[in-house]
Amino acid sequence: MASIRGKAAIVGIGEVPTGRYPERSFIEQSIAVAEMAIKDAGIPKKDIDTVIPIGVVANPLDNANVVCSLLVEELGLGTSAKSNFEIMSGGSSSANALKVAVSLVLTGLSKAVLVVHSDRMASGLDIGAAITTFARASISQEYEVPFGFSQLALAGLLQQRYMHDTGTTERQIASVVESLRKWAALNPNAMMKTPRTADEVLDSPMLSSPVRKRMMNVLADGAAAFIVTDAARARELTETPAYVLGMGSRCTNFTVTGQPQDIQKSWGPAVQDAYKMARIKPSDIDVAEIYDAFPTFILISLELLGLCRRGEAGRFVEEGHTSPGGKLPVSTNGAMMAQGHTGAGGGVAILVEAARQVMGKAGARQAKKADIVVETASGGVGMDFHVGVLGKEA
Amino acid sequence: MTSEYKKPLPLITGLSKVFWDGCKENKLLYQRCKDCGQVIFFPKMLCPNCMGHNLEWKESKGRGKIHTFTVTYDSAPPEFMSSVPFALAVINLDEGFSMLSNITDCDFGKLTCDMPVEVVFDPVTPEITLPKFRPFAS
Numbered sequence: 282m283a284s285i286r287g288k289a290a291i292v293g294i295g296e297v298p299t300g301r302y303p304e305r306s307f308i309e310q311s312i313a314v315a316e317m318a319i320k321d322a323g324i325p326k327k328d329i330d331t332v333i334p335i336g337v338v339a340n341p342l343d344n345a346n347v348v349c350s351l352l353v354e355e356l357g358l359g360t361s362a363k364s365n366f367e368i369m370s371g372g373s374s375s376a377n378a379l380k381v382a383v384s385l386v387l388t389g390l391s392k393a394v395l396v397v398h399s400d401r402m403a404s405g406l407d408i409g410a411a412i413t414t415f416a417r418a419s420i421s422q423e424y425e426v427p428f429g430f431s432q433l434a435l436a437g438l439l440q441q442r443y444m445h446d447t448g449t450t451e452r453q454i455a456s457v458v459e460s461l462r463k464w465a466a467l468n469p470n471a472m473m474k475t476p477r478t479a480d481e482v483l484d485s486p487m488l489s490s491p492v493r494k495r496m497m498n499v500l501a502d503g504a505a506a507f508i509v510t511d512a513a514r515a516r517e518l519t520e521t522p523a524y525v526l527g528m529g530s531r532c533t534n535f536t537v538t539g540q541p542q543d544i545q546k547s548w549g550p551a552v553q554d555a556y557k558m559a560r561i562k563p564s565d566i567d568v569a570e571i572y573d574a575f576p577t578f579i580l581i582s583l584e585l586l587g588l589c590r591r592g593e594a595g596r597f598v599e600e601g602h603t604s605p606g607g608k609l610p611v612s613t614n615g616a617m618m619a620q621g622h623t624g625a626g627g628g629v630a631i632l633v634e635a636a637r638q639v640m641g642k643a644g645a646r647q648a649k650k651a652d653i654v655v656e657t658a659s660g661g662v663g664m665d666f667h668v669g670v671l672g673k674e675a
Numbered sequence: 676m677t678s679e680y681k682k683p684l685p686l687i688t689g690l691s692k693v694f695w696d697g698c699k700e701n702k703l704l705y706q707r708c709k710d711c712g713q714v715i716f717f718p719k720m721l722c723p724n725c726m727g728h729n730l731e732w733k734e735s736k737g738r739g740k741i742h743t744f745t746v747t748y749d750s751a752p753p754e755f756m757s758s759v760p761f762a763l764a765v766i767n768l769d770e771g772f773s774m775l776s777n778i779t780d781c782d783f784g785k786l787t788c789d790m791p792v793e794v795v796f797d798p799v800t801p802e803i804t805l806p807k808f809r810p811f812a813s
Contacts, residue, residue: 322773413783424694424717425775427805428749429682434763445743445788489747489763538717538765538775542742647709 286558287510287675289383290515290522291507291636292393293322299503299621299630300472303404307343310504311399312355318506319356319387323518324393327361329508331391333378335398336369338624339406339572343399352397363391368573371419371660372572374398374668376530382509383525392510393486400506400624406500419661421536433497435537435662436575443577444491446592451491453595455482457576458495458602458618467605467646472621473500496576501621505633512675513567523639526653527559527670535664543583548666552585561653563587569609570635572615572628575661582657583611585666610648613638628658632669639671680799682754690718693732698804701796703735705772716772737794737806739768746783753781766792780809 295317297310311334319326336348350365352358368378378396385391419429443449456479465471477495485495515522529551534540541547555564563586571582580594588609589597597603603611614620614634617627635656637643643651652674658667685695706715708722709729715722722730744764761813762778764786778786779795781792792808799805 421717423688423691424685426683427685427803428763428775428777429751429758429761430763430775431747431750433746433750434745435748438743438763438765441745442788444744486749488749489745489751492745494749536717538773538774540744542767542773 284558285383285387286526286560287524287529287672288512289386289509290512290524290675291671292515292518292522293318293324293508294506294633294636294640295321296470296505296630296633297480297503298470299501299623300401301305302502305502307340307401307405308351308355309397310502311352311397313349314399314504314506315356315395315397318395318508322508324508324510326356326358326662327391328393328510329358329395330363331360331382331385332362332363332365332396333382333394333608334365334367335368335374335378335396335629336625337402339461341407352489369625370665372574372628373626373658373660373665374460374625375632376510376528376658377509379525379632379669380528380530383528385511386511392514394509395506396509396629397504398623398629400626401502402500402622402624419664421538423537424513425538429634430537431663433489433492436492436496436577437538439663440491440575440577443581447595449552449580449595452479452483453599454496454576454580456580456595456599458482459571460598460601461619462613464613464646465619467644468614468620470616470642472499473615473619473621486512487597492575495546498574498617498622501623503621503623503626503630505626505629506634507636521640521642523671524635524673524675525669526561527555527557528668529554529558530665530667531555532665534664535661537577540663543600544581545591548585551666552587552668555638555655555668555670557599559672561670565653566609566655567650568613568638568654569634570614570631570638570654571612571616572631572658573612573618574622574627576618579612579616586655586657586668605646613643613646614646615666631656631658635669635671639673679734682799684800684803690720694718695803697732698796698806699802701804702801703737703794703806704732705735705768705770706730714771716774725805735768736771737768739766739792741765741778741783741786741788741790741792742767742773743788744778744786746786762786777807778809779807
């Protein structure tokens with residue numbers, strides 16, 4: 282396979298605050314982030330010839346409308362666009378959209394690709410859709426639904442075995458929340474800015490053991506967008522492109538029962554592929570923007586990424602190394618635990634944050650050094666694992 | 676019991692019917708590929724290893740170990756809120772397949788990963804019997 286290293290870049294990003302915004306309509310927040318990304322890139326809008334909306338969870342009609350080129354018409358792209366199509370793989374939609382966008386610009390099939398996520402999980406959620414999404418999606422109707430499984434129980438199952446295998450303490454897991462809240466306090470777009478200590482997390486009620494209430498994310502309204510083009514065009518447009526240096530992924534299962542029990546073995550190759558393509562090793566990484574949904578997933582991912590040895594991620598976080606001022610900034614937007622859960626947008630927000638750090642546009646939470654940033658995503662009940670490496674130099 | 680049971684029942688398809696009919700007779704069934712020997716669960720149309728169609732049904736002894744578990748106290752699916760707390764687990768059966776189920780007849784505080792469990796059949800309606808698990812001294 283020909284290497285795509287440094288041949289495409291994210292050149293513009295846009296994001297609105299995540300949280301509960303009942304007065305902000307779906308179309309308003311969608312167009313707001315698209316406009317921000319276009320202006321941030323300084324790209325003439327006629328250069329955007331592919332529009333990729335990410336799947337909408339809260340409202341099936343909004344979803345149908347973006348599938349049917351709502352954004353193309355609203356942005357006035359009808360004379361330049363060649364394609365509008367949706368990408369949807371839940372939490373990993375960001376990674377799959379980046380993969381497709383990079384492929385399109387490198388084959389010459391597109392000049393520039395605009396990816397837009399928008400969803401209203403806090404104030405626009407259809408109750409039927411909510412039940413389908415969180416109580417039934419990714420769960421076998423034939424063999425799992427009768428036992429009372431949920432996405433919350435999934436978090437419990439994963440955390441229980443991780444603690445058993447590694448000796449990680451409940452307090453160390455709670456410290457992930459503490460670290461994410463510290464980042465969120467520096468992020469004007471985050472929902473959960475109130476600081477929480479690990480002890481406060483441990484004081485919250487048990488929901489599905491060993492997962493406590495404050496270890497859960499909160500549903501939110503939000504939107505984010507990014508623009509991808511080839512490296513030559515990126516250099517003409519901006520002095521701060523976020524070059525795509527490497528990508529790796531593995532898609533392994535549908536149900537939690539079908540999830541490989543040794544994920545180091547099943548998902549590790551996704552990390553190796555991305556690092557090999559980017560020609561980096563873990564010690565080259567300045568910032569890790571890790572997809573969460575719940576805190577244990579960040580610890581597991583730190584170990585998968587080779588940033589901590591197996592079983593040591595909890596202590597690493599507890600010692601403060603992932604927090605503001607620490608030696609390895611992790612999930613600097615606060616991730617879904619603190620920025621908010623916007624449906625398929627958690628991964629998009631993480632990818633946009635990775636680009637933002639590389640571009641040097643992260644404001645109060647800008648890492649001192651963000652030359653090489655790794656980002657991750659995962660969909661379903663942990664159906665896949667995606668790794669992207671972005672960099673300042675091609 | 677029939678009119679009282681309000682929780683969701685399994686989706687019955689041509690394939691899943693064989694499994695659930697087995698449960699009704701207190702038999703825990705899984706598949707095995709006669710071509711390559713692959714043990715298969717959940718039941719499938721094709722062997723996930725060799726894509727063969729030559730699958731046979733086998734009866735499990737119903738014993739295995741808890742791979743991982745969680746006790747749900749709150750925020751369960753709506754139909755299950757009246758039953759909290761309840762335990763969910765991924766069980767690794769001795770025959771080499773895994774399934775999701777409930778752990779019953781036990782002190783939830785004493786559950787551990789890798790604990791030995793055995794199947795116990797719970798007839799929740801005249802048509803559907805759920806295979807649940809309980810700890811046993813190995």
